[in-house]
Amino acid sequence: MLNNLFRRLSGDAGRSPDDPEARIALAALLVRIARADGFYDPHEVERIDRILMRRFQMSPFEATALRTKGEAAEASAPDTVRFTREVKAAVPYEERLGVIEQLWEVVLADGERDHEEDSLMRLIAPMLGVEDQDSHRARQRAAARQG
Secondary structure, X not given: OHHHHHHHHOOOOOOOOOOHHHHHHHHHHHHHHHHOOOOOOHHHHHHHHHXXXXXXXXXXXXXXXXXXXXXXXXXXXXXXXXXXXXXXXHOOHHXXXXXXXXXXXXXXXXXXXXXXXXXXXXXXXXXXXXXXXXXXXXXXXXXXXXX
């Protein structure tokens, strides 16, 4: 399965956001940002599951299974480009703003913004083709929902 994912990630063909491989790539991005500070907090895991349930209208069981696949893909990937390329190919720009907002939700889930997480977000946003100003607004929206 992971070999298939990496083979597909290296291609340039357009994908549907419902494509299982695009879903795994998004889950892997969410996991990668959660692990960026060296600590995979239970609040971040819970937030990832909620994001996947909401985004893909999944049950908790399905979201956990997708997150688990994302964790495996993230752990075996040498870089982030593979995942951002897949998401960018599958998700229209307007929806990629939502992806950035969801990534910020994970960053903020543990109540702390870490330098490594901020640095990774500054890399991911342009790789997804999202402007800095749009990423900034997405962070503000995610922070406002955090309370």
